[in-house]
Amino acid sequence: MTGPDLLRQSFAEHQAGKIERALVGYRQALAVEPALGDALYLCGVALHSSQRDPASLMARAHAADPTRADFAVGVAKALVGRRDYELAHRMGRRALALDPGQIELRKVMEGIRSILYARSQGRADPVYLGRTYDDMGPRLKPNPYAKRLRAWVEPLLPEIGRAAARRLLDIGCGTGPIGDEFHTLCTDLTGCDMSERSLQIAASKGRYRRLVRVDILDFLRAEPSENYELVTAAGSFCYFGDLSELLNLSRKVLTNGGLLAFTTFRSALPEPERDLQSEVFGIFKHSEIYVERASTSADFSLVAVGRDLKIFDEGKRHIVDDLYVLQKSSA
Numbered sequence: 001m002t003g004p005d006l007l008r009q010s011f012a013e014h015q016a017g018k019i020e021r022a023l024v025g026y027r028q029a030l031a032v033e034p035a036l037g038d039a040l041y042l043c044g045v046a047l048h049s050s051q052r053d054p055a056s057l058m059a060r061a062h063a064a065d066p067t068r069a070d071f072a073v074g075v076a077k078a079l080v081g082r083r084d085y086e087l088a089h090r091m092g093r094r095a096l097a098l099d100p101g102q103i104e105l106r107k108v109m110e111g112i113r114s115i116l117y118a119r120s121q122g123r124a125d126p127v128y129l130g131r132t133y134d135d136m137g138p139r140l141k142p143n144p145y146a147k148r149l150r151a152w153v154e155p156l157l158p159e160i161g162r163a164a165a166r167r168l169l170d171i172g173c174g175t176g177p178i179g180d181e182f183h184t185l186c187t188d189l190t191g192c193d194m195s196e197r198s199l200q201i202a203a204s205k206g207r208y209r210r211l212v213r214v215d216i217l218d219f220l221r222a223e224p225s226e227n228y229e230l231v232t233a234a235g236s237f238c239y240f241g242d243l244s245e246l247l248n249l250s251r252k253v254l255t256n257g258g259l260l261a262f263t264t265f266r267s268a269l270p271e272p273e274r275d276l277q278s279e280v281f282g283i284f285k286h287s288e289i290y291v292e293r294a295s296t297s298a299d300f301s302l303v304a305v306g307r308d309l310k311i312f313d314e315g316k317r318h319i320v321d322d323l324y325v326l327q328k329s330s331a
Contacts, residue, residue, distance in 0.1 A: 003033030011042060019046050037064035041071050044078065054078045062091075069099035080108065083276075085115050111280040118274065124239035124282025126215045130194030132281070133174070145234035145263045145323070146177035150185070152304050152325050153230070153261050157185055160229045160257055169228040169253060170208070171216050171262075172236030174198045179207030186230060192219040220249035227253050233262035241272040241284045243291065247298035247326075256330040260300065264291060266307070266320040291324060300326035 010025025026043035040061035044054030055078035062071040072095035079088035092109045117125035166186040170178045173191030175198045190210045199211045250260050267273050267285035275283040306323035
């Protein structure tokens with residue numbers, strides 16, 4: 001049989017879900033015609049579907065016919081599986097030049113750019129996060145941290161003044177779960193976030209006096225000093241590796257004796273680490289040792305630390321998150 005004959009036979013097996021038999025056939029076709037691009041590509045697809053690395057076969061298919069966009073796409077996706085994001089990005093750009101209508105690949109490329117941004121900048125790409133949460137919209141799950149933050153912070157609030165005089169800044173406010181929990185404790189609430197859709201949902205609740213679509217750091221840099229008695233960040237600090245600037249800017253906008261309450265994902269390492277399971281979102285994990293050191297450097301006192309354990313993927317993996325309450329020293 002010729003290479004194309006073996007290819008057609010193997011592809012029929014592939015379509016029928018008989019992956020291993022298809023792989024045997026593809027390899028037989030390649031033994032007859034080693035540069036048969038479709039056989040190389042489909043063999044790579046079959047390997048990928050059986051949880052094996054198809055990158056070398058996809059690269060050979062692309063080398064056999066550099067004008068085929070599907071071959072270039074296959075290489076890019078295989079390189080993503082290897083976490084070789086820089087090379088995947090270059091190959092993805094080549095594929096889009098061949099076929100600009102690759103919608104799925106464009107989404108993959110957005111994720112790759114987000115990962116490269118986090119690697120180079122040490123924080124998540126705020127624009128990518130904003131678009132991602134905009135797309136999620138009403139499908140967003142309730143933020144699990146707001147109730148826990150209230151439970152830890154509420155006993156400390158009498159120390160920072162009457163409710164009528166308390167001003168709260170909600171960093172990365174999302175759809176407003178902090179506003180739901182704190183609007184009876186603080187009468188002047190401000191929130192900032194990069195997701196327009198999330199801000200619309202938060203505004204519909206009527207909890208916040210001011211909501212701003214802006215990057216967190218840009219907002220904090222522009223805010224006046226000593227403008228809030230309480231700053232919260234429920235699930236926002238995990239998008240930054242080095243927390244130093246966030247902590248220093250949070251201290252700037254707090255009044256003397258004001259509180260900063262935030263959550264992080266816990267790491268066992270002394271320095272911040274990227275969460276590879278959530279790398280596309282630019283998520284980082286932080287150890288208690290690191291957070292305490294960074295907080296002390298920013299001239300905060302550690303008031304409380306809480307911990308929680310979450311199970312994901314039907315018990316296959318878990319993540320521990322920490323809750324911190326810090327206080328700015330009085331002048």
